[in-house]
Amino acid sequence: MTRVVVADSLTKRFGSVLAVDGLSFVLEAGTITGFLGPNGAGKTTTLRMLLGLAAPTSGTALLFDRPYAELEDPALRIGAVLEATDFHPGRTGRDHLRMLGQAAGVPDSRVDEVLRLVELADAGRRRVKGYSLGMRQRLGLAAALLGEPDLLVLDEPANGLDPEGVRWLRDFLRAFASGDRTVLISSHVLAEVAQTVDQVLIISRGRLVVESSLEDLTSRVGGAVRVRSAQPERLVAALAHEELKAIASGDQALVVHGASSERVGEIAFAAGIPVHELVTEGSSLEEIFLELTAEGES
Amino acid sequence: MIRQVKAELLKVRSTRTTIGLLLGMIALILLFTLLTGLLATASSFAGAENQRQFFSLSDLAGVFSALAGVMLVASEYRYGTMRPTILFTPHRSQVLAAKTAAGALAGFAFGVVGAAIGWALGYTILTGRGITIVLSSGDISQLVLGGLASVALWGAIGIGLGAVIRNQVGGVITLLAWGFVVNPLLFGLLPSVGRFMPSYAGDALVGLTTNHLLSPTVGGIVLVGWTALLAAAGLALTAKRDVG
Numbered sequence: 001m002t003r004v005v006v007a008d009s010l011t012k013r014f015g016s017v018l019a020v021d022g023l024s025f026v027l028e029a030g031t032i033t034g035f036l037g038p039n040g041a042g043k044t045t046t047l048r049m050l051l052g053l054a055a056p057t058s059g060t061a062l063l064f065d066r067p068y069a070e071l072e073d074p075a076l077r078i079g080a081v082l083e084a085t086d087f088h089p090g091r092t093g094r095d096h097l098r099m100l101g102q103a104a105g106v107p108d109s110r111v112d113e114v115l116r117l118v119e120l121a122d123a124g125r126r127r128v129k130g131y132s133l134g135m136r137q138r139l140g141l142a143a144a145l146l147g148e149p150d151l152l153v154l155d156e157p158a159n160g161l162d163p164e165g166v167r168w169l170r171d172f173l174r175a176f177a178s179g180d181r182t183v184l185i186s187s188h189v190l191a192e193v194a195q196t197v198d199q200v201l202i203i204s205r206g207r208l209v210v211e212s213s214l215e216d217l218t219s220r221v222g223g224a225v226r227v228r229s230a231q232p233e234r235l236v237a238a239l240a241h242e243e244l245k246a247i248a249s250g251d252q253a254l255v256v257h258g259a260s261s262e263r264v265g266e267i268a269f270a271a272g273i274p275v276h277e278l279v280t281e282g283s284s285l286e287e288i289f290l291e292l293t294a295e296g297e298s
Numbered sequence: 299m300i301r302q303v304k305a306e307l308l309k310v311r312s313t314r315t316t317i318g319l320l321l322g323m324i325a326l327i328l329l330f331t332l333l334t335g336l337l338a339t340a341s342s343f344a345g346a347e348n349q350r351q352f353f354s355l356s357d358l359a360g361v362f363s364a365l366a367g368v369m370l371v372a373s374e375y376r377y378g379t380m381r382p383t384i385l386f387t388p389h390r391s392q393v394l395a396a397k398t399a400a401g402a403l404a405g406f407a408f409g410v411v412g413a414a415i416g417w418a419l420g421y422t423i424l425t426g427r428g429i430t431i432v433l434s435s436g437d438i439s440q441l442v443l444g445g446l447a448s449v450a451l452w453g454a455i456g457i458g459l460g461a462v463i464r465n466q467v468g469g470v471i472t473l474l475a476w477g478f479v480v481n482p483l484l485f486g487l488l489p490s491v492g493r494f495m496p497s498y499a500g501d502a503l504v505g506l507t508t509n510h511l512l513s514p515t516v517g518g519i520v521l522v523g524w525t526a527l528l529a530a531a532g533l534a535l536t537a538k539r540d541v542g
Contacts, residue, residue: 052388053381054540069388080385086378088313095312096379102305103386143382 002029004151004182005050009059012045012206019045021206022059027184029150032177034197034214035186038293042206043186044082047155050184051080063151075104079144080153084137084160089129093120093139096128097146106146114142133160141172152176154185158192170196190289204293217288225261228253228277229268238271239264253277302387302396303403306370310404315369323362323408327355327416335423343429346437347507353420353433354504356445357497359412360452363405364473367456370397370404371532372466380541390536398457398529405453409446417442440505444514448500451521455496458528461536485510496524 005027012020020042027033037043048054050061052068061067068074087096097111115124118138123131131139137157144152152173158166173196177183187193190200200217202210210217229235232252239246239256244267246254256264261280268275310316334352343349374380387393424431433441456473463469477497485492489510492498501508502517512520 048540051385053384071388074388075386078385082381083378086381088373088377088379090313090315091309092312095308099305099308099312100382100386102308103302103383105301 002180003027004029004064005184006062006065007046007050007059008061010046010049010056010061011058012042012049012054013057019206020049020056023203023206023208024059025201025208025211027182029182030177030180031199032173032183032185032197034190034193034200035184035203036190036193036200036289037186037188037203039188041188041203041293043188043203044155045206046203047080047082047153047184047186051078051082051153053082073104073147075100075106075149076147077149078151078153079147079149080155081137081140081144081157082155084133084140084157086140087128087131087136090127092125092127093131093135093142094124096139097124097143100143101146104147110146110148114145117145118142134162134165137161137165137169141169150180151182152184154183156186156188158187158189166192189286191286202289202292210292224280225256225259225264226253226277226279227256227264227268227275229273229275231273234271235268235273238267238273242267299392299396302392303399305386306396306400307403309374310366310370310400313373315373316366316404319362319366319369320408320411323359323412324415326358326362327412328419330355330358331416331419331423335420335427340427340429343424346432346434349424349431349433350437350441350504350506352424353417353438353441354445354501354506355412355416356409356448356500356504359408359445359449360405360497360500361474361477363401363408363449363453364456364459364477365470366404366408367401367453367458368460368463368469368473369456369466370401371457371460372464372469375464376466384541391533394457394461394529394533394536397461398454398525401453401457402450403453405456406446406450408453409449412449413442413445437505440514444500444504444518447518448503448521451525452496452500454525455528458525458530458532461532462528494520496521499524 003026007023007025010020010023023046035043045054049056050063050068064071064077071077094111094115097114098108101111115121118141120135120138120142123135157169161169173183185193185197194214197214199213200210201208229252232248232254235254236246244256244259246256249255261278265275265278343352374383383393384390459473460469463472481495481497484495485498493510493512498511499517499520502512503514503521505514
């Protein structure tokens with residue numbers, strides 16, 4: 001696999017604050033990675049170091065085997081959006097793209113192409129101050145796409161988008177990464193990117209706390225199912241037969257770990273045991289996320 | 299590098315800031331030329347030096363050209379476009395060099411417009427009042443060409459200043475305070491030092507012969523020196539600072 005991004009012990013200190021603390025990770029070609037953490041965890045600072053906007057206090061970040069600033073015309077390989085607001089309000093969206101494109105030798109025809117791609121063709125000749133937040137987000141994305149990059153780095157792209165915008169973005173990113181292209185997308189809300197990404201990096205207080213595939217993370221979800229039955233002893237036996245351990249939880253209720261509510265229900269049904277209550281307890285994906293990032297803070 | 303300069307020139311053209319500054323410059327040149335030309339006594343236009351003073355509009359144009367330069371850098375920080383600009387051209391020296399070139403080119407355009415209006419109107423008024431122009435063609439070409447050079451350099455000086463200060467309001471105030479307060483004060487109190495200030499180096503370049511001014515050649519060199527000094531300071535700081 002091609003290693004598109006290699007961060008090695010990235011560290012950034014602002015005065016006495018260690019914003020990013022020895023962060024190391026690798027992104028391989030063709031992956032969509034969610035870069036997650038609460039606000040202030042060091043996500044944006046990390047992205048700025050990857051992109052050569054900020055110098056690491058120590059450590060290195062390589063994109064396509066070189067530091068960003070040493071790439072020849074990096075915009076032709078890497079597209080990045082750090083802020084949804086990086087526009088001069090008095091400039092038209094199209095001129096914003098043209099001025100960036102000219103610096104990378106991108107022709108105006110490509111400018112019109114990306115404007116169509118992000119559905120801003122009609123608004124391109126209007127000044128940005130008249131754009132909605134969603135339009136600005138898409139204009140930023142258009143700028144990142146100008147050079148037909150193989151790697152897309154987006155900082156909180158779903159911030160302020162309405163549900164329709166979030167869905168548009170998700171569909172777009174999936175289509176983008178369907179080839180061998182790579183996406184790194186940061187967010188402080190796991191649920192926002194859970195349907196888009198295939199792996200996650202979770203950081204807290206500048207440190208990496210989880211590096212995992214989304215599947216592994218999801219398998220931690222719904223760890224417990226609470227089931228209440230008039231015949232708890234029989235249910236315990238039926239579950240044990242399926243190698244599931246049930247713990248009595250008073251009032252004829254049992255708590256089962258390691259199975260979905262559907263599975264527990266089916267086992268009870270197959271054994272002919274009436275069930276009075278069946279609920280998934282404990283962690284949703286978001287709760288796991290909060291738990292993990294809280295661990296990093298303790 | 300040519301691509302970067304083209305991009306910077308598009309930035310200059312694609313907002314209303316530049317056209318606003320250009321209109322401001324035109325209004326002030328019209329005002330100055332009309333008021334002085336129509337109201338001053340005929341005797342105050344006697345002699346070459348008085349006429350040079352009347353036709354030397356490069357100070358006025360220079361202020362607006364420098365403001366355009368400051369804005370070309372500071373507005374990128376103000377509106378965050380410096381981020382994509384550096385993402386597209388990560389060599390910050392290239393960004394700054396392109397901006398300096400664009401600032402000088404825009405300044406040159408300001409100078410051409412200012413000179414055309416100032417000369418056309420000034421000449422019409424003076425001849426209309428029956429005042430003979432005593433300037434030689436050498437005087438005139440020095441006024442025009444020296445003026446164009448100094449207005450262009452002011453544009454580049456504005457870029458350097460903007461890169462050092464980065465803040466839009468701070469940059470504008472610094473420029474105006476420097477040009478309109480510090481320079482004349484220094485020249486009045488300590489002319490041997492004040493004549494090295496860019497405003498007075500520019501006056502020397504267009505051939506004014508006020509007491510204590512440098513020679514035109516030295517004035518031109520000093521003005522280029524200021525441009526280089528600010529560009530170097532701006533580059534050193536831009537290369538070192540993180541972009542927020």
